[in-house]
Amino acid sequence: MGTRERRQREREAREQLFLDTARRLIREEGLMTLQMARLARACDYATGTLYQHFASKEDLLVALATQRLGEHCALFCRVANWKASTRERMFALTVVDECFSRRHPTYSRLMQYVFTEVVWETATQERRERLTAELAPVVASITGVVEEAIARGEVHAGVLSAEELMLGPWAVCHGMQSLLQTRGMLAQLAISAPRRTIYVHAQVLLNGLNWQPLFDIGDQAGLDATVERIEREVLA
Amino acid sequence: MGTRERRQREREAREQLFLDTARRLIREEGLMTLQMARLARACDYATGTLYQHFASKEDLLVALATQRLGEHCALFCRVANWKASTRERMFALTVVDECFSRRHPTYSRLMQYVFTEVVWETATQERRERLTAELAPVVASITGVVEEAIARGEVHAGVLSAEELMLGPWAVCHGMQSLLQTRGMLAQLAISAPRRTIYVHAQVLLNGLNWQPLFDIGDQAGLDATVERIEREVLA
DNA sequence: TTCAAAACATGAACATGGTTCATAATGAGG
DNA sequence: CCTCATTATGAACCATGTTCATGTTTTGAA
Numbered sequence: 049m050g051t052r053e054r055r056q057r058e059r060e061a062r063e064q065l066f067l068d069t070a071r072r073l074i075r076e077e078g079l080m081t082l083q084m085a086r087l088a089r090a091c092d093y094a095t096g097t098l099y100q101h102f103a104s105k106e107d108l109l110v111a112l113a114t115q116r117l118g119e120h121c122a123l124f125c126r127v128a129n130w131k132a133s134t135r136e137r138m139f140a141l142t143v144v145d146e147c148f149s150r151r152h153p154t155y156s157r158l159m160q161y162v163f164t165e166v167v168w169e170t171a172t173q174e175r176r177e178r179l180t181a182e183l184a185p186v187v188a189s190i191t192g193v194v195e196e197a198i199a200r201g202e203v204h205a206g207v208l209s210a211e212e213l214m215l216g217p218w219a220v221c222h223g224m225q226s227l228l229q230t231r232g233m234l235a236q237l238a239i240s241a242p243r244r245t246i247y248v249h250a251q252v253l254l255n256g257l258n259w260q261p262l263f264d265i266g267d268q269a270g271l272d273a274t275v276e277r278i279e280r281e282v283l284a
Numbered sequence: 285m286g287t288r289e290r291r292q293r294e295r296e297a298r299e300q301l302f303l304d305t306a307r308r309l310i311r312e313e314g315l316m317t318l319q320m321a322r323l324a325r326a327c328d329y330a331t332g333t334l335y336q337h338f339a340s341k342e343d344l345l346v347a348l349a350t351q352r353l354g355e356h357c358a359l360f361c362r363v364a365n366w367k368a369s370t371r372e373r374m375f376a377l378t379v380v381d382e383c384f385s386r387r388h389p390t391y392s393r394l395m396q397y398v399f400t401e402v403v404w405e406t407a408t409q410e411r412r413e414r415l416t417a418e419l420a421p422v423v424a425s426i427t428g429v430v431e432e433a434i435a436r437g438e439v440h441a442g443v444l445s446a447e448e449l450m451l452g453p454w455a456v457c458h459g460m461q462s463l464l465q466t467r468g469m470l471a472q473l474a475i476s477a478p479r480r481t482i483y484v485h486a487q488v489l490l491n492g493l494n495w496q497p498l499f500d501i502g503d504q505a506g507l508d509a510t511v512e513r514i515e516r517e518v519l520a
Numbered sequence: 521t522t523c524a525a526a527a528c529a530t531g532a533a534c535a536t537g538g539t540t541c542a543t544a545a546t547g548a549g550g
Numbered sequence: 551c552c553t554c555a556t557t558a559t560g561a562a563c564c565a566t567g568t569t570c571a572t573g574t575t576t577t578g579a580a
Contacts, residue, residue: 051548055556080402084538085560094559096540105538157401163466164397166316180468187472206502208484211473215460216485223459224451230399232416236423237447248444249452249489256492256501265492266442287577291527320567321531330530332569341567 063101065091067112074112075154079161084108106170113162114179116155120148121186123282128189130282134197135259136274138214141190142221142250143278146243149225156229190214202260213257220253221246247271299337301327303348310348311390315397320344342406349398350415352391356384357422359518364425366518370433371495374450376514377426378457378486382479383519385461392465426450438496449493456489457482483507 069091073082084105088098102108127140149156161167168176194210197203205213224246227233239245251263251271264270305327309318320341324334338344363376385392397403404412430446433439441449460482463469475481487499487507500506 078401078405080405083536088560095538096560097558099539100557160396161400161402164400165314165393166397168467169314169316176468180472183469183472206484207504208481209474209476212475212477212481212484215463215473215475215481216456216488219456219459219463219485220452220489221459222463223455223457226462227451227455227458231404232412233419236416236419237451238445239448239451240445241448245444245448245451248442248448249455252452252492253456253485253489254492256488256490268443291576319565331567332531333529335568336528 062091062093062097066098066101066108067115070108070112071154074158079154079157103172103175104170106167107172107175109158109162109167110171110175110179113158114175114182116152116158117179117182120145120155121182123148124186125189127282128186128193133261134193134200134202135254135261135263136278137193138197138217138254138259139247139250139263139274140278140282141217142246143275144282145221146225146246147279147283156225160226187211197259203257216253216257217250220249224249244271247275298327298329298333302334302337302344303351306344306348307390310394315390315393339408339411340406342403343408343411345394345398345403346407346411346415349394350411350418352388352394353415353418356381356391357418359384360422361425363518364422364429369497370429370436370438371490371497371499372510372514373429374433374453374490374495375483375486375499375510376518377453378482379511379514380518381457382461382482383515392461396462423447433495439493452489452493453486456485460485480507483511
């Protein structure tokens with residue numbers, strides 16, 4: 049008698065429906081106009097039913113972010129296990145991250161909002177933990193790449209731990225995207241090729257770490273080829 | 285007869301009172317509990333009076349951010365005009381930024397929130413423009429440093445424009461601070477010395493750009509001395 | 521000094537939208 | 551078919567941002 053299980057499955061399917069619909073509404077009408085009552089109605093459920101799944105609006109947003117973050121982290125893990133040099137893998141993280149953001153335009157805005165004090169502190173502890181839990185495996189994977197590079201002598205960590213070391217590429221990638229997406233910033237600066245700028249600076253940082261084999265920063269064609277190869281082999 | 289002027293001055297003083305009190309309330313009780321009615325009451329004014337200064341709550345927040353951003357940019361301009369090598373000045377930007385964030389702990393959280401779609405799009409166009417206007421001089425100053433370095437042959441821009449080039453150090457600094465302040469991130473990673481990590485990566489990036497004179501990344505004492513000197517000479 | 525008009529301050533009323541909960545509907549087990 | 555537990559419902563509730571009719575103050579001319 050699988051009654052219990054069937055109910056459970058139905059419940060999960062409904063939760064997914066709420067999340068998918070919320071995502072659609074956000075995509076179509078923006079984050080700020082998302083309304084709990086309208087979301088429930090759009091799914092043909094009452095408001096109260098929605099609240100059986102999510103303790104608050106903030107909770108829903110964190111859940112939404114967690115789901116996409118899961119996909120995001122899965123991509124990173126794939127990069128970490130990619131058959132390529134440690135240097136290429138480190139760079140591939142940036143490429144993959146940039147492509148993921150481009151494929152999901154509302155994702156980074158949602159993330160930015162979710163990590164805001166106003167949202168984060170209002171969400172349930174459980175939701176917050178479930179989000180941060182997504183990070184653990186990816187941190188482990190990437191730390192693994194860094195440690196492999198250190199062991200092979202392809203990079204010299206110096207005073208930094210493996211985790212402190214990987215924070216650099218992460219910061220370049222995250223910071224650059226954050227700046228470029230901030231309205232009124234791109235207008236201020238004359239950035240003709242934002243993607244290329246991100247990639248170049250990612251390579252610059254790795255060169256600065258003396259991560260072997262060094263990349264010739266002036267080699268535009270080589271950079272394009274590398275990016276193209278990563279997209280082909282990792283994002284297929 | 286300076287009646288007109290007196291009224292104007294009183295009006296500005298009141299606006300400042302609102303802003304200062306808002307800042308205090310945010311510092312004491314957090315961003316999310318800030319209430320317009322309570323803020324007005326705390327200043328011994330009616331709610332409506334507050335709305336004669338700020339079109340909405342979001343407007344108030346943008347105004348608040350603009351004010352601090354003004355101080356922040358002034359510091360950056362001071363760095364740009366500091367009597368030191370271009371390399372030292374570029375690095376000093378990171379140091380000054382980090383110190384400023386530390387001195388004003390609620391500032392970066394406010395900024396993060398203000399640049400959120402939900403807040404930014406809700407604020408008046410005028411307020412937004414006034415905020416972005418603060419950036420123009422600082423972008424010009426720093427671009428000037430970059431161009432000076434290029435002219436002196438202390439750095440080779442390659443395919444990047446001066447503005448694209450300066451985006452790198454900016455992104456490292458901003459991205460690193462953003463990551464470190466994101467709750468549940470620091471817990472995940474074992475970062476023992478966040479400040480040092482920021483500084484090292486800033487130097488790494490500049491080395492990667494081949495920005496002369498190169499810095500010995502392993503030289504912990506030299507780094508400390510440089511930071512100490514910047515704090516003394518620029519932040520005095 | 522007086523007074524009409526303009527400017528301004530007030531805070532109760534309003535509007536919006538997140539959240540709850542009394543009630544109704546459902547369906548499982550007997 | 552009945553009973554009871556579980557779940558769905560959506561109108562009512564509540565917190566807060568915003569407005570606006572009203573009262574007050576200031577201004578400048580008579």
